[in-house]
Amino acid sequence: MSIEVQNISKSYGAQKALDNVSFSVKKGEIVGFLGPNGAGKSTLMKILTTYINADEGKASVNGNDVNENPKEVQLSVGYLAEHNPLYLDLYVREYLAFNADVYKVAKSRIEEVIELTGLSSESHKKIGQLSKGYRQRVGLATALLHNPEVLILDEPTTGLDPNQLVEIRNVIKNVGKNKTVFLSTHIMQEVEAICDRVIIINNGKIVTDKKLDKLVSEIKEQVIEVEFDKAVNEALFAKLPNLKSYKTISSNSWELTFETEIDMRSAIFDFAQDNSLKTLQLSLKSKNLEQIFREKTFNK
Template identity: 85%
Template sequence: MSIEVQNISKSYGAQKALDNVSFSIKKGEIVGFLGPNGAGKSTLMKILTTFINADEGTASVNGNDVNEAQLKVQQSVGYLPEHNPLYLDLYVREYLEFNADVYKVAKSRIEEVIQLTGLTPESHKKIGQLSKGYRQRVGLATALLHNPDVLILDEPTTGLDPNQLVEIRNVIKNVGKDKTVFLSTHIMQEVEAICDRVIIIDNGKIVTDKKLDNLFSANKEQIIEVEFDDKVSEEAIACIPHLKSYKNNHENTWELTFLSEKDMRPTVFDFAHDNGLRTLQLNQKNKNLEQIFREKTKK
């Protein structure tokens, strides 16, 4: 396993940031780590990168224990923290050269990561002159500099505009072909676009750990929005088979939530026919990751 976490707990005073957390990640997986603010995401990432120690439990990266083999862990991990620490007075290439010396990697690698992260147009500037988005790219380039086996990215696309978002997503997806990527983000579309699997943490506990495809297929709820040509009573709506809940959005428009593996659209058409109604509009609204996230972390 690239990352192994077993029964990790961590407290800050009376506050329990992580509560008996366990999971493992295989080489080549791109895993999204989701949770509300304060759920414990950054704390776990700091433990995996040897910045802090857990109170209980064990963790390893590439088979190296994060407490007993810290240097080996640091050599095999590329880490982009949430608050990207940079020397603003250094030029981009100067900063990457400094880090290349620390990691003892060839200077030729600097140009490779500059091109890989799309830094070329800004690489002649001081870091302090860069936009927030380009500073994130410098952080990502630094994380990739020593060609690590594991990438741990805490909010890697913070401050990027929509075009930059797509570019960095592609970078992460490409490097994820031969690396393990463990990333946290609040952008659900990012997880759906990049990740193979999602782990959701809430109040320091894992509440979901599934492959993305399985997460959606396990959800049997269907939401159908339908507009009829005339009014229909609540009592009549409530009699539709497999209906879990319903809501009258506007006049003759209803949002119907079904609990069934069967496609319920024909049932809605049959209901309209049997009640002398015409269906003016019908849309199936599949539950997305954001809705699932809200359900799993709802207090």
């Protein structure tokens, strides 16, 4: 296993950040690690990268225990922290050369990671002159410099505009072809575009750990928005089979939620005809990862 987490717990005073967390990540997987603010994501990533120690449990990266072999873990991991720490007064190549000395890697590797992360056009500038998107590329280039087997990325696209987000996403997806990637983010579209698997944590506990395609395939609800030509007596909706709930969007528009895998659009057309209604608009809204995330992390 590239990452092995066994019964990890961590508290800050009375606040339990991680509560008996266990999972493993196989070599070559791209895993999205999701959770609301304060759920324990960054804490676990800091444990995996040896920045802090767990109170209980064990964790290993590439077979190296994070407590017993921290140097080996650091050499096998590329880590991009949530707040990307950079020396803004250094030039891009100068900064990468400094890190190449730290990791004792050949200087030729600098040009390789510059090309890999799309930094060529900006590599002659000081880091302080770069946009947020290019600073993130510098962080990724640094994480990749020593050619680690595992990438641990904590909110790598925070603060990026849509164009920058797509660019960084493509960089991560490209480098992830040959590495294990453990990625924390709040952007669900990013997970859907990049990840093979999703782990959701809430209040320090794992609440979901599934392959992305399996998670989506298990969805047994469908939401349909429909607009009729006139007002509808709500009592009539009881005639619709598999209807779980309904709510009004506007005077004659409704959002209908069905608990079934059967496409209910034809049933709505039949419902309209039976009740002397005309269907002006009808659209099926697929339930997505964002909705699943809200369900799994909503604290009642």
